[in-house]
Amino acid sequence: MILRQFLHAGPVAISYLFGCGGKATVAVVDPVGDINVYLRAAEDAGMRIHFVIDTHVHADHLSAGRTLAAAAGAEYVLSANADVSFPFKAARDGDVLTLGNVTATVLHTPGHTPEHLSLLVTDHTRTEEPWFVFTGHTLMVGDLGRTELAVSAEEGARGLFQSVSRLKALPDYVEILPGAHAGSVCGRRLSGKPWSTIGFEKRHNEAFRIEEEAEFIRFMLAEIPPPPPEAAVIRAANSALEAAAISRRPAPHQSRQ
Template sequence: MILRQFLHHDPVGISYLFGCGGKATGAVVDPVGDIRPYGQAAENAGMKINYVIDTHVHADHISAGRALAEATGAPYVLSAEARVAFPFKSVRDGDVLPLGNVTAKVLHTPGHTPEHICILVTDHTRGEEPWFVLSGHTLVVGDLGRTELATSAEEGAKQLFHSAHRLKQLPDDVEVLAGAYAGSVCGRRLSGKPWSTIGFEKRHNQALMIADEAEFIRFMLSEIPPAPLEAAKIRAENSGGTATIA
């Protein structure tokens, strides 16, 4: 298993390169900014970038996903629920992206946005149970993602309650590799530590600890931070306009 984490400060976010060193195949998740560091990291690891994945259509930064996919010849991967104006490789809940001895299973986890996905990663040379989940802005260390950037806050919270419950069913030792950390506008109580585990978050993440749906919705609707500047414009740009993919 090869795993590289890229911490961004302006905007605040996290990108990942992961994959199978033995089979020289990898994927980049949620790329931001200059695309050259991802290609250089893959080259240093002796891997080809075979997939470029965005966990959702972002509203806090301009995605580098399509640019990186074009530069590497890799398919650009989004949820089949994404409504964008350009072609992409669509994935649905339960789909598996093969990366040599590593597999990346798609989990549809709406709430932060309706099309949000998480990526559950298994290294079959180590074991058949999942090792970590790339959780985007669904589950972040110390919080869950805000819910009003792509739909109403209440509707997003309803969806997020069920997505959070699904992630809580993962084994406690599965590592949480989120797409944001402290300073991001996509949550309220984000930790400055950019990784955790399902078990630790179940015990210490206040939002994740709430078992009652109505209480959860009230909690998520309180203390909503100011929206990112030009959030609607950024999400529209990442969507390529207002057209949809059938």
């Protein structure tokens, strides 16, 4: 197993490179900014980037996913539920992305956005049990992702409740590798620690531990922070072919809400 975590400050986000060292093949999850960071990381490790995956169509920053995939000769992966105007490899719930001895099972986890997916990763050289899960903006350390950026807040919260139930069913030891940390506008009480476990979040994440749907929806609809600057425009750019025009604008200021 090879795993690299990239912490970004502007915008506040987390990207990952992971895969199989023995078979020299990796994937990049939620790339942001300069694609050379990921190309160099793969080259330095002697790896080839096989997949570039966005967990969802982002509204807080421009994705570097398609650009990186093109530069690396990789497949660009989105949820099959994504409503975009360009070709991509459609990932459906239960699909398995294979990287040598490492597999990533796709979990459809809508709520933050309708097309959101998570990736449950297993290193088969160690065990057949899952090791960690990339949760994007569905489950983060200390909170869950906001629900009103693509649909109504209530509709998103209903979907998120079902997604949270699926994640809670994972073993407590499974590690959580989220798509954001403290300072992101996509959550309210995010920790500065950029990883956790299912079991720890069950005990200490107020939103994650709610068991009753109506209470969960009330909680998620309370204290919704201001939306990311130009959220609708950025999400549209990540869905279509407008990124070049928006990338010339000054980067939106990101602050903890």
